[in-house]
Amino acid sequence: MFEALTAGLFNGLIYAAVAVGLALIWGITDVINFAHGEFLMLAMYAAYWLFTLGHIDPTMSAPLVAILLAFVGFLTYALIIKRLQKGPPMAVILATFGLGIVLRQVAFIAFTPDYRSLPDTMVSGSVSLLGISIGRPQVVTGLVALVIVVALFWLVYRTRWGHALQAVAEDRDVAALVGIAPDRVNAQVWMLGSAAVGLAGALLTTFFYVFPSVGLVFGLLAFVAVCMGGFGSLPGAFIAGILIGVIEAMTGYFVAPALKTVSIFILFILVLWYRPRGLFGRW
Amino acid sequence: MTIENKLDPVAVSPAKASHSRAPIAIAVVLAVLFALAPLVIKDQFTIQVLLQIVLFGALGAAWNLVGGFLGRVSFGHGVFVGVGAYTTILLLQHLKLTPLLGIPAGALISALLAYIVGGPTLRLSGHYFAMATIALLQIGLLLMINWDWAGGAVGLESPIGDAPWMLQFRSKVPYYWIAVGMGLVTFLVTYFLVHSRIGFYWRAINGDEAAARSLGVPAERYKMLAFVLSAALTGAWGGFFAMYIGFIDPDSMFSLTMSVQMVLVAILGGVGSLIGPWIGAALLLPLSEGTRVMWGSSGLGLDLLVFGLAILLVTMFLPGGLVTLRGRRGSA
Numbered sequence A: 001m002f003e004a005l006t007a008g009l010f011n012g013l014i015y016a017a018v019a020v021g022l023a024l025i026w027g028i029t030d031v032i033n034f035a036h037g038e039f040l041m042l043a044m045y046a047a048y049w050l051f052t053l054g055h056i057d058p059t060m061s062a063p064l065v066a067i068l069l070a071f072v073g074f075l076t077y078a079l080i081i082k083r084l085q086k087g088p089p090m091a092v093i094l095a096t097f098g099l100g101i102v103l104r105q106v107a108f109i110a111f112t113p114d115y116r117s118l119p120d121t122m123v124s125g126s127v128s129l130l131g132i133s134i135g136r137p138q139v140v141t142g143l144v145a146l147v148i149v150v151a152l153f154w155l156v157y158r159t160r161w162g163h164a165l166q167a168v169a170e171d172r173d174v175a176a177l178v179g180i181a182p183d184r185v186n187a188q189v190w191m192l193g194s195a196a197v198g199l200a201g202a203l204l205t206t207f208f209y210v211f212p213s214v215g216l217v218f219g220l221l222a223f224v225a226v227c228m229g230g231f232g233s234l235p236g237a238f239i240a241g242i243l244i245g246v247i248e249a250m251t252g253y254f255v256a257p258a259l260k261t262v263s264i265f266i267l268f269i270l271v272l273w274y275r276p277r278g279l280f281g282r283w
Numbered sequence B: 001m002t003i004e005n006k007l008d009p010v011a012v013s014p015a016k017a018s019h020s021r022a023p024i025a026i027a028v029v030l031a032v033l034f035a036l037a038p039l040v041i042k043d044q045f046t047i048q049v050l051l052q053i054v055l056f057g058a059l060g061a062a063w064n065l066v067g068g069f070l071g072r073v074s075f076g077h078g079v080f081v082g083v084g085a086y087t088t089i090l091l092l093q094h095l096k097l098t099p100l101l102g103i104p105a106g107a108l109i110s111a112l113l114a115y116i117v118g119g120p121t122l123r124l125s126g127h128y129f130a131m132a133t134i135a136l137l138q139i140g141l142l143l144m145i146n147w148d149w150a151g152g153a154v155g156l157e158s159p160i161g162d163a164p165w166m167l168q169f170r171s172k173v174p175y176y177w178i179a180v181g182m183g184l185v186t187f188l189v190t191y192f193l194v195h196s197r198i199g200f201y202w203r204a205i206n207g208d209e210a211a212a213r214s215l216g217v218p219a220e221r222y223k224m225l226a227f228v229l230s231a232a233l234t235g236a237w238g239g240f241f242a243m244y245i246g247f248i249d250p251d252s253m254f255s256l257t258m259s260v261q262m263v264l265v266a267i268l269g270g271v272g273s274l275i276g277p278w279i280g281a282a283l284l285l286p287l288s289e290g291t292r293v294m295w296g297s298s299g300l301g302l303d304l305l306v307f308g309l310a311i312l313l314v315t316m317f318l319p320g321g322l323v324t325l326r327g328r329r330g331s332a
Helices: A002-029 A036-054 A057-084 A089-111 A136-158 A160-170 A172-177 A183-202 A214-229 A234-254 A257-276 B002-006 B015-018 B021-039 B043-069 B078-095 B099-122 B125-144 B172-194 B197-207 B211-213 B219-245 B256-269 B276-298 B302-317 B322-326
Strands: A125-131 A130-135
Touching: A002 A036, A002 A057, A002 A130, A002 A136, A002 A234, A002 B002, A036 A057, A036 A089, A036 A183, A036 A214, A057 A183, A057 B172, A057 B302, A089 A214, A089 B302, A125 B172, A130 A136, A130 B197, A136 A160, A136 A183, A136 A234, A160 A172, A160 A183, A160 B002, A172 A183, A172 B099, A172 B302, A214 A257, A214 B125, A234 A257, A257 B099, A257 B125, B002 B322, B021 B043, B021 B125, B021 B172, B043 B197, B043 B219, B078 B099, B078 B219, B099 B125, B099 B172, B099 B219, B125 B256, B172 B197, B172 B219, B172 B256, B197 B211, B197 B219, B211 B219, B211 B276, B256 B276, B256 B302, B276 B302, B276 B322
Parallel strands: none
Antiparallel strands: A125 A130
């Protein structure tokens, strides 16, 4: 049981890392990026090809992948989101959803539907923690996820730039009045959030298969984490991410592996029932 | 009147339009023309596309009650398609009950489900409601996959035969006629709902829920009514859809893509417009069916790619929908 719990905890850290990028974008630009899972997929393929063709280990290529994804995030914002922000909120959701489908199908055509995995990476093997054996890639990814989350917290809550972000989230027009350029801040948020998912995705390849619809697996859970944590709340997304990992593992252990995702969605609806704005409300 | 001014111009139909019965006459004439089509068109594929237009137009119209007029965007309406489809087929398989009763039963169970889940979800606003409906859809999908009695992941087939009272036909044409009839009914139901006091309450809640409440609109009850009615219509179409394609499985019935397609036809045509979803379906379905036929068999998923691109382009360049093309007066 402790084995399942620990595994759930580390999985939760990974969900959290995928989710915080989404939470950041959602919280500040008020856009749900339904292509977030597909961004993760792109990051995983980038890391995969860098390893296969360039022999760069995912642990090393992660920053590179992050930069690449930041660029993807920038393009998405500049080409699609920016022009839709004044329209009906639904339009933005649908547009990112459409983008997700396009990215997924392009990956399907470009990379075939095959499941791919990386052979020995630098972090393969397993470690034992207090007598519990756990895959080393999971541990490394979990710890890096923790670092990503802490770094984002620090950026958003402790730096001048972070205060500007929060100001834009609070009131775009007033922020513009005090000399913050909302469009620029939004673009930066999209880059940062996408870079975070880039890091997470690169590391994920050390122990998870890469395939065109891998984004669906993690994307939906990331949405649930962000929603459950509370509108754009970074701590909320982090804690909800971990919670999801643990609940999933516990349901798999005590009830049935096939039902572990169901329990998360049910929990999600229950949370929203009692706290319609998520566990941690709004900043 | 003060509320009305706050409403989105697209979502408001001018009060005077509610007295006009012209849209009904037009709908009846169109339905008759559609019904006569098989006498002229012998091509199976064209009939199939026409049927799909009616099907998705109706699904979009049902979705529109909640998504357009009430302004609560549901991405999980596929769950009601699935419930309607499974109810109909399961009753047929296990009790030999005719779909003539199974389809209404599916509508009823969908409505019941909407009533149960409406409590916790309808209080949610904006993105939260959208996410909660996706969660519902996923719960439905995962439960059906793991429910062996209902066919599990493999799915169920409806028996093949030639039994009109069982809604089993070898030709597509009878299904098409049923669809046209159901489509007309769906339009009339939405028309009368939207032009009744109920519809005005919906739009008032959509415009400003707090203001509507303060003027004495029982918002909870009317939101629930929209959700339940929308679910019932969707469930009935789910039952019909199951009989029409003759095979159901969780992935295709509780499908996120189908849920989004309902939203898309409504958005493409015009959210909060009575004719919008039908126009949207008339444009989108030939496109997606056409690409499926042209490229679907290549195994590359090009049809889905076209679908994704269509969503992206429509929302980017026509966020208000096609009905906005003819000025700001959006409603039928």
